[in-house]
Amino acid sequence: MGSEVIIVPIMFGVLFGIVYLFITARNRERLALIDKGADASIFYGKDRKVTPIWKVIVINLALLLMGIGIGIFIAALLHYNFGVEEDVAYPGTIFLMAGAGLFSGFYFTKKLNKDA
Numbered sequence: 001m002g003s004e005v006i007i008v009p010i011m012f013g014v015l016f017g018i019v020y021l022f023i024t025a026r027n028r029e030r031l032a033l034i035d036k037g038a039d040a041s042i043f044y045g046k047d048r049k050v051t052p053i054w055k056v057i058v059i060n061l062a063l064l065l066m067g068i069g070i071g072i073f074i075a076a077l078l079h080y081n082f083g084v085e086e087d088v089a090y091p092g093t094i095f096l097m098a099g100a101g102l103f104s105g106f107y108f109t110k111k112l113n114k115d116a
Helices: 002-035 040-044 053-082 086-115
Strands: none
Touching: 053 086
């Protein structure tokens, strides 16, 4: 019973630690640049075009869900036509195709950033 009570604070602690380290490291990098005389405006450049985050999320989410759907379909084909065990076919194929969807989403996002 005691382990359930400890897990939640540990999860929040880890999340807080990651966010804290990210923010402090970013702040230290910027202060070091300012200390060396470099212009800190490189962090807020207006000449650089950036793809809106919602487009990246929509593309990656769509490709992830398509990969999961194709993975379920291929797993069903493997199970019913080729006799692969259900416990092996479904998780393996779903994870493989979801990874392929995210991998292709990475390249589509890269192409989208070049076009922007």
